[in-house]
Amino acid sequence: MKNVITISLILFSFLGYSQKKYKRADDFFDKMWYIEAAKEYEAAIEKGDKSKEVLQKAGDAYYFNTNMEGAHKWYDLLVSEYPDAIEAEYLFRYAHTFQGIDDNRSAKKWMKKFSQKANAKDPRAQLYSQDKISLEDVLDLEPQFTLKNLEINTKFSDFGPMYFQDLLVYSSAVDTSNYHTRNYHWNEQPFLNLLLGEVNTSQTDVIFLEEFSRELNTKYHEATVAFSPDQKTIYFTRNNYNGSLERDDNGINHLKLYSAKIIVGGEKIEWTEVKELPFNSNDYSVGHPTVSKDGTKLYFVSDMPGSIGATDIFVVDIIGEDTYSQPRNLGPTINTYGREMFPYITDKALYFASDGHLGLGGLDVFESKHDYTFNTPINLGAPLNSNLDDFGYIVNENTNKGYVCSNRKTGKGDDDIYSFERTPIEKCQQTINGRVTNSSTKDPISEAKLVLLSENGEIVAETQSQLNGDYSFNYKADCRTSYQIKTEKIGYKLNTTPLKTNNNTGEINVPITLSTVNKLIVEEGGVLKIKIGIIYFDINKSVIRNDAASELNKVVLLMKEYPKMIIKIESHTDSRSNNDYNLKLSDKRAKATREYIISQNIEAERIESAIGYGESKLINECEDDIPCSEVRHQLNRRSEFIIIKM
Structure with a gap:
C-alpha cells in the first residue's frame, strides 16, 4: 500500500539517529520520498558502508513502500551483521517481510523472537508469541469470501470505497486531467482525488462515471470518505491544505479530516461549507472516517497524543451541528503498538485493518463484534487477506456483499479495489x-x-x-x-x-x-479410604496391639496433616463363629480403634462413627460352610477408614 493517505498516518518511531554523512538520502527519507531514499542508501552500501543505521534505513525505505522483497534483502543483511543489536521493532518488520515473500515458517520463527524481545507492555508481544493463536491457525481459517477485481482499477493506486446513494465513491491516483500535472514523490504517482463509480445490479463490478466533486478535490490528496446516515454531510481525508500546504516543525505535512454539506437540487452532486474538524492538528494526522449507523459517533484513525501505537482508532460523539466530544481511544482490545487503520462500523461489528494483530502479512482485515464493548478482533482469513496489505473493507451485512482493497501481486497495479461476496460459515x-x-x-x-x-x-x-x-x-x-x-x-x-x-x-x-493427595488414600468402588496394613487383634480380643498401633499411627499422622479430614471406621470379621458374636466383636474392635486414634490427640468429632459389621460385608465368597483358606478368610478380617470430608 504505497499511497500517502495510508502511509503518512504511519509515524513509526524511526529509532532515531542522524546521518550527516548521507544528508541527501536522509532528506529524501524524512520527506517520505522513499524511492529516491532507497537509491541513495543502496549506493552507500555498494560503496562499502554496511553500518547498522544505513541497513535499517535501506530496509525501511522499501518496507514503508510495501516492497517486501527489497525490505527483506536489507533487513536480512542487518540481522546477519548485527544479530545482538537489533531492536525489537526491526524483528517485527523482518518477520513481516518473510510473510511478504511467502515464507511463513521463517515468519513464525521471527515472530516469536520479536515477542521475546519486545517490551512487555507492547500488546503485540503476546499476540505474536502465538501461545493462544498461532500463524497456522490463521492460515487454516476456512475461506468465506469470493473476490473479483473491479473494472475501475488502474495501474495506479485505487482504494477507499464508500457507499453513496446507489453509487460508489472511491480514491484514485488515475489522471482525470484536472490537477494531475505533478507526481507525489512517495510512489511517483499522481496525487489522489475522489471519483464516482456506477455499481452494476449484482454489486460485483463498478464503472467509472466522473470526478466526484470539483469543490472537494484539490491538487493534493483527498481520499477515504464517510457520510452521515441521511448522506447530506460528507467527512473526508485531505492533506493539511487550505490554499497552501501546512507543515509541522519537522517539515511534515499531516492529514486532516474535513466535512462538507451537500447542495440539494441540480443535476450534479455539489458540496459546500468545507470545514476542518475541531480535533485536527498541525502536529499529528487525522483521517479515515466512518460514521455509526445512527449518526451519533464518528470513528477515525490518528497518531495523536494518547495513541497506543503507530496509528490508533479513535471515536468522538457527534453532539450537534459541527460539535463533537473529545476523542477517545478505543483501547488495547482494538489498538496495538502497530497500525490500526481504515475502520468501518456497522450495527454488528467494527471492521478495520491492522498489522499489530496476528495476520497473514502486512495489513489484514479484522472483525470485532460489539454490543456495549468491542470483542477480541478476529482475522477474516484468506482469500480476503493476503501476504501483503488488505484494507478498506466495507460491507452490506444484509446481502453479505461489499468491497475491500489490496496491493496483492495478482492485481492490476498498485492498490486495487475488489468486490466480494461473503458466505458466512457455520460457526465452528x-x-x-x-x-x-x-x-x-x-x-x-x-x-x-x-x-x-x-x-x-x-x-x-x-x-x-x-x-x-x-x-x-x-x-x-x-x-x-x-x-x-x-x-x-x-x-x-x-x-x-x-x-x-x-x-x-x-x-x-x-x-x-x-492423583490422590497422599499415597495412603485410595478409592475403592467410588469410596475414598485410608489404606493401611491389616489391623491384627488377638483371638476374641479387641485390645490394640503394638503392631496394630503402628499401622493406626499412619491414620493419625494423615489426619494431623489434613486437619479438616473427617472419617468413619468400619470393622469386619470373617464368617467363622456365629453372626451375633462376630457383630459384637467387630463393633468392640471398631470402637477400640476409635479410642486409640482419639488418644493420639485427634478430636473425637473428627471420627463420625465407629461401627462393626461382623460378617455382613464379606468381600469374597467365604460364607458359612464354604471351605476357604486362612488367607482368604483373612481378607474379610479388615478395618476400613472411610474419608467423609477433607
Missing part, C-alpha cells in the same frame, strides 16, 4: 468430553467436579463425572480457542488441564487423570 463449535481416571490405578473416578474456563478465566460450564468416569460439558466450545478444565474431588489433587479446540465441528475428547 465443539463438545468437550472425556473420562476421569486415577493416575496410578487407571480406575475411573466418579463424582469429580469439572469446571470449564475460558481463556480469560471465566467459568463457562460445569459438570460431574459419572460412575464410569465419563464426563461431558453441556456447552458448545468455539473452535481454535483455548480453554482450561479444572477438576477436583475430595482426596485428590486439583488438576488443571489446558486445551485448545481444533478446527473441526464435532467433539473433542480430553482425558483427565487425578
Whole structure:
C-alpha cells in the first residue's frame, strides 16, 4: 500500500539517529520520498558502508513502500551483521517481510523472537508469541469470501470505497486531467482525488462515471470518505491544505479530516461549507472516517497524543451541528503498538485493518463484534487477506456483499479495489468430553467436579463425572480457542488441564487423570479410604496391639496433616463363629480403634462413627460352610477408614 493517505498516518518511531554523512538520502527519507531514499542508501552500501543505521534505513525505505522483497534483502543483511543489536521493532518488520515473500515458517520463527524481545507492555508481544493463536491457525481459517477485481482499477493506486446513494465513491491516483500535472514523490504517482463509480445490479463490478466533486478535490490528496446516515454531510481525508500546504516543525505535512454539506437540487452532486474538524492538528494526522449507523459517533484513525501505537482508532460523539466530544481511544482490545487503520462500523461489528494483530502479512482485515464493548478482533482469513496489505473493507451485512482493497501481486497495479461476496460459515463449535481416571490405578473416578474456563478465566460450564468416569460439558466450545478444565474431588489433587479446540465441528475428547493427595488414600468402588496394613487383634480380643498401633499411627499422622479430614471406621470379621458374636466383636474392635486414634490427640468429632459389621460385608465368597483358606478368610478380617470430608 504505497499511497500517502495510508502511509503518512504511519509515524513509526524511526529509532532515531542522524546521518550527516548521507544528508541527501536522509532528506529524501524524512520527506517520505522513499524511492529516491532507497537509491541513495543502496549506493552507500555498494560503496562499502554496511553500518547498522544505513541497513535499517535501506530496509525501511522499501518496507514503508510495501516492497517486501527489497525490505527483506536489507533487513536480512542487518540481522546477519548485527544479530545482538537489533531492536525489537526491526524483528517485527523482518518477520513481516518473510510473510511478504511467502515464507511463513521463517515468519513464525521471527515472530516469536520479536515477542521475546519486545517490551512487555507492547500488546503485540503476546499476540505474536502465538501461545493462544498461532500463524497456522490463521492460515487454516476456512475461506468465506469470493473476490473479483473491479473494472475501475488502474495501474495506479485505487482504494477507499464508500457507499453513496446507489453509487460508489472511491480514491484514485488515475489522471482525470484536472490537477494531475505533478507526481507525489512517495510512489511517483499522481496525487489522489475522489471519483464516482456506477455499481452494476449484482454489486460485483463498478464503472467509472466522473470526478466526484470539483469543490472537494484539490491538487493534493483527498481520499477515504464517510457520510452521515441521511448522506447530506460528507467527512473526508485531505492533506493539511487550505490554499497552501501546512507543515509541522519537522517539515511534515499531516492529514486532516474535513466535512462538507451537500447542495440539494441540480443535476450534479455539489458540496459546500468545507470545514476542518475541531480535533485536527498541525502536529499529528487525522483521517479515515466512518460514521455509526445512527449518526451519533464518528470513528477515525490518528497518531495523536494518547495513541497506543503507530496509528490508533479513535471515536468522538457527534453532539450537534459541527460539535463533537473529545476523542477517545478505543483501547488495547482494538489498538496495538502497530497500525490500526481504515475502520468501518456497522450495527454488528467494527471492521478495520491492522498489522499489530496476528495476520497473514502486512495489513489484514479484522472483525470485532460489539454490543456495549468491542470483542477480541478476529482475522477474516484468506482469500480476503493476503501476504501483503488488505484494507478498506466495507460491507452490506444484509446481502453479505461489499468491497475491500489490496496491493496483492495478482492485481492490476498498485492498490486495487475488489468486490466480494461473503458466505458466512457455520460457526465452528465443539463438545468437550472425556473420562476421569486415577493416575496410578487407571480406575475411573466418579463424582469429580469439572469446571470449564475460558481463556480469560471465566467459568463457562460445569459438570460431574459419572460412575464410569465419563464426563461431558453441556456447552458448545468455539473452535481454535483455548480453554482450561479444572477438576477436583475430595482426596485428590486439583488438576488443571489446558486445551485448545481444533478446527473441526464435532467433539473433542480430553482425558483427565487425578492423583490422590497422599499415597495412603485410595478409592475403592467410588469410596475414598485410608489404606493401611491389616489391623491384627488377638483371638476374641479387641485390645490394640503394638503392631496394630503402628499401622493406626499412619491414620493419625494423615489426619494431623489434613486437619479438616473427617472419617468413619468400619470393622469386619470373617464368617467363622456365629453372626451375633462376630457383630459384637467387630463393633468392640471398631470402637477400640476409635479410642486409640482419639488418644493420639485427634478430636473425637473428627471420627463420625465407629461401627462393626461382623460378617455382613464379606468381600469374597467365604460364607458359612464354604471351605476357604486362612488367607482368604483373612481378607474379610479388615478395618476400613472411610474419608467423609477433607
